Amino acid sequence: MTRRVIVVGGGPAGMMVGGTAGIRGLDVLLIEKNSSLGRKLLLTGKGRCNFTNDTSLQELINNIPINGRFLYSAFTKFSNKDLIRFFNDLGVETKVERGGRVFPKSDRASDILHALERYLRSNNVKIMRGEVKRILRDNSKVIGVTLSEGRFIPSDSVIIATGGLSYPETGSTGDGYRFAKELGHTIVTPKPSLVPLEIEEPWVADLQGLTLKNVAIKVIDHSEREIYNDFGEMLFTHFGVSGPVILSASSHMRGIDRNRYRIIIDLKPGLSDEELDRRIQKDFAKYSRRYFANSLDELLPRSLIPVVVELSGIRRDKYVNQISREERRRLVRLLKNLSITVSRFRPIEEAIVTSGGVNVNEINPSTMESKIVKGLFFAGEVIDVDGYTGGFNLQIAFSTGYVAGNSC
Numbered sequence: 001m002t003r004r005v006i007v008v009g010g011g012p013a014g015m016m017v018g019g020t021a022g023i024r025g026l027d028v029l030l031i032e033k034n035s036s037l038g039r040k041l042l043l044t045g046k047g048r049c050n051f052t053n054d055t056s057l058q059e060l061i062n063n064i065p066i067n068g069r070f071l072y073s074a075f076t077k078f079s080n081k082d083l084i085r086f087f088n089d090l091g092v093e094t095k096v097e098r099g100g101r102v103f104p105k106s107d108r109a110s111d112i113l114h115a116l117e118r119y120l121r122s123n124n125v126k127i128m129r130g131e132v133k134r135i136l137r138d139n140s141k142v143i144g145v146t147l148s149e150g151r152f153i154p155s156d157s158v159i160i161a162t163g164g165l166s167y168p169e170t171g172s173t174g175d176g177y178r179f180a181k182e183l184g185h186t187i188v189t190p191k192p193s194l195v196p197l198e199i200e201e202p203w204v205a206d207l208q209g210l211t212l213k214n215v216a217i218k219v220i221d222h223s224e225r226e227i228y229n230d231f232g233e234m235l236f237t238h239f240g241v242s243g244p245v246i247l248s249a250s251s252h253m254r255g256i257d258r259n260r261y262r263i264i265i266d267l268k269p270g271l272s273d274e275e276l277d278r279r280i281q282k283d284f285a286k287y288s289r290r291y292f293a294n295s296l297d298e299l300l301p302r303s304l305i306p307v308v309v310e311l312s313g314i315r316r317d318k319y320v321n322q323i324s325r326e327e328r329r330r331l332v333r334l335l336k337n338l339s340i341t342v343s344r345f346r347p348i349e350e351a352i353v354t355s356g357g358v359n360v361n362e363i364n365p366s367t368m369e370s371k372i373v374k375g376l377f378f379a380g381e382v383i384d385v386d387g388y389t390g391g392f393n394l395q396i397a398f399s400t401g402y403v404a405g406n407s408c
């Protein structure tokens with residue numbers, strides 16, 4: 001009799017498991033609680049889906065700060081190059097952007113989703129809409145699942161691909177942690193990663209809605225050590241800061257509850273202190289008869305001006321031609337070192353990924369099978385692995401999905 005495999009969750013990991021197990025001729029049933037598959041996938045990369053990174057195997061692992069080594073075998077079996085080829089073979093043309101980020105050439109995450117749906121269809125995977133409530137075991141072997149409506153569906157293997165706890169409206173509500181725990185696994189406490197930051201300084205709220213496209217940031221820890229730097233886009237919100245460089249920075253802020261982190265923003269990274277000083281002198285010469293507060297229009301976005309004026313300590317109604325050299329130097333220092341203090345992470349629901357999950361010591365890294373319950377497998381974000389931004393998290397989902405699909 002054909003072996004029956006149940007995949008719980010129709011995100012990128014679950015779809016990869018389903019199609020890959022289907023190729024092997026198994027009877028595969030994929031159960032997804034949403035009315036459509038891959039809801040979170042459609043949001044990725046701002047709707048463009050940065051699905052992997054064009055880098056070396058070692059760099060893939062280096063970009064996964066939590067348990068990257070656990071993925072060595074999965075990445076060897078199904079690498080970033082394999083993933084790009086996989087989508088190319090399914091008719092999706094791809095392109096590489098800054099920092100090795102790989103996207104579909106169309107810039108449409110839906111092209112990735114549709115390719116995965118074709119992969120499922122062509123490998124005869126049955127898709128069922130339903131919510132798995134429990135996974136059942138008999139002694140040390142999995143025997144099937146029950147749905148929320150009460151029905152029992154027997155199977156020889158079950159793959160948990162239910163994702164993490166972030167963006168719960170997409171369906172990722174942490175069910176897999178509960179299933180794994182009920183079956184005897186330990187769960188490393190889920191925490192937000194790649195998450196917006198709340199900021200102490202009250203003036204930050206005045207900048208709500210402001211996007212800064214080309215800034216350099218440094219993260220400084222409580223011992224004044226620089227632990228991270230980056231260049232790119234950030235934005236201000238009603239609670240603090242977000243945007244690509246901030247999300248990446250957040251995943252370096254370990255133990256946020258114990259440690260105090262500051263972010264130093266260089267608003268003019270393209271200019272040295274001297275160059276910026278010369279630039280300001282030029283503006284000041286042009287607007288010598290204006291008040292200081294009205295002299296920065298060409299240098300800064302409008303909403304930033306009152307904040308910079310206030311923080312500079314220079315009177316807003318001082319005539320520009322009366323500003324001293326020392327005051328101007330202070331202004332330069334401020335623009336190159338705008339400091340904000342992180343008070344806390346935003347809640348896990350707002351995080352891009354969940355750090356924590358099923359303990360990797362309890363999973364066989366070359367099959368993704370549970371070491372505790374036979375026939376139970378894991379794939380994707382439910383496992384205690386998480387990476388930086390740049391396509392690493394989806395690569396984790398696809399590589400672990402591929403391995404689980406070939407082993408179940």
Ligand SMILES: Cc1cc2nc3c(=O)[nH]c(=O)nc-3n(C[C@H](O)[C@H](O)[C@H](O)COP(=O)(O)OP(=O)(O)OC[C@H]3O[C@@H](n4cnc5c(N)ncnc54)[C@H](O)[C@@H]3O)c2cc1C
Pocket residue numbers: 008009010011012013014031032033034037038039040041043044045046049050051052130131132133161162163164166167170171172173174175176351352353379380381382390391392393394395397
């Ligand atoms: C806004 C945003 C942007 C992102 N951008 C990127 C990016 O560009 N690149 C990148 O690499 N990563 C990105 N990520 C992260 C990436 O989306 C996740 O790491 C990835 O989706 C994890 O895949 P998964 O299949 O493990 O879980 P999910 O995608 O969370 O899928 C899990 C599925 O399981 C279903 N499910 C849950 N419980 C049950 C149940 N009891 N019964 C049935 N079904 C269930 C859910 O409905 C869901 O469809 C982004 C995340 C967010 C939120």
